[in-house]
Amino acid sequence: IESLELVDCAEVTQDQLSGALQKLIPAGLQALILNHAGRCFGPTTVRAITSSLPPKPLHSLFAISIGGAYLLTDMDAASLINTISHTVSSIEFKACPLIGSKFCEAIANSYSSSQADNDANLTELSLEDLSLTKESLCCIATSGALRQLQSLSLQRIECLDDETMDTILSVITTSGSLEGLNLSDNPLLT
Numbered sequence: 001i002e003s004l005e006l007v008d009c010a011e012v013t014q015d016q017l018s019g020a021l022q023k024l025i026p027a028g029l030q031a032l033i034l035n036h037a038g039r040c041f042g043p044t045t046v047r048a049i050t051s052s053l054p055p056k057p058l059h060s061l062f063a064i065s066i067g068g069a070y071l072l073t074d075m076d077a078a079s080l081i082n083t084i085s086h087t088v089s090s091i092e093f094k095a096c097p098l099i100g101s102k103f104c105e106a107i108a109n110s111y112s113s114s115q116a117d118n119d120a121n122l123t124e125l126s127l128e129d130l131s132l133t134k135e136s137l138c139c140i141a142t143s144g145a146l147r148q149l150q151s152l153s154l155q156r157i158e159c160l161d162d163e164t165m166d167t168i169l170s171v172i173t174t175s176g177s178l179e180g181l182n183l184s185d186n187p188l189l190t
Contacts, residue, residue: 005033012040014071018048025052031063031090042071050083063090065126073098078106085110085120092126092153104136113144122146126153126182134164141168147175153182161188 001024006012017040021029032049034041053061061084066072077099081091091107093099111122122145137160140146149172154160165183172178183189 001027001029003031003033004029005031006035006037008036009034009038009040010036012038014040014042014044017041018045021045021048022052025049025061026054028060030060031065032061033063033065034069035065035067037066037069037072039071041066041069043073043076046072046076046080049080053083060087062087063124064088065090065092065094066096067092067094069093069096070098072096074100074102078102081106082110085122089121089148090124091122092124092128093130094126094128096130100131101133101136101139104132104140108139108143108145111143111145113147121148123148123177124151125149126151126155127157128153128155130157132157132159134159134161137164138167141171144171146171148177149175150177151180152178153180154186155182156185159188160186162190165189 004020004024009017021032064084077093077096081103093103107122107125111120125146137157146152146168152168152172160183
């Protein structure tokens with residue numbers, strides 16, 4: 001199986017998803033897409049993913065999309081990003097109420113251009129309906145993590161204003177690789 005996509009995970013427990021991922025990830029899972037993740041994506045699932053990954057040059061996971069994971073903590077999201085960043089180039093998180101600054105710091109550090117041995121490239125980033133701060137967003141931008149970005153979507157991010165967006169765009173536009181930009185439903189943007 002190359003991709004696991006679940007549209008509604010209401011009936012799926014963390015133990016069930018963890019068991020499935022412990023088999024699928026070593027077998028070559030490339031994309032994990034969970035809409036309405038609810039209770040199935042939390043600490044147990046993150047541990048299952050991080051413990052199931054083969055050594056970094058061997059695992060093939062390149063995309064992760066998680067929506068509505070209300071048990072996913074900021075620390076667990078950060079741990080997940082730190083572990084998968086060597087191969088994952090597409091990240092999407094939507095309506096995960098507990099993630100914030102640690103998650104953003106993990107993206108900034110894991111995809112930073114300042115690390116000499118960093119082979120991680122983030123090409124797609126989509127953050128929607130998350131409780132982030134301006135400082136967290138600027139941390140990602142100023143780290144160089146967005147240097148290879150082709151698609152950026154920041155939707156319903158309450159803190160996103162013109163100043164923060166200027167900081168983000170100043171980094172992205174210098175690389176010339178941006179192909180898509182979605183800034184829907186951000187009331188502070190003019």
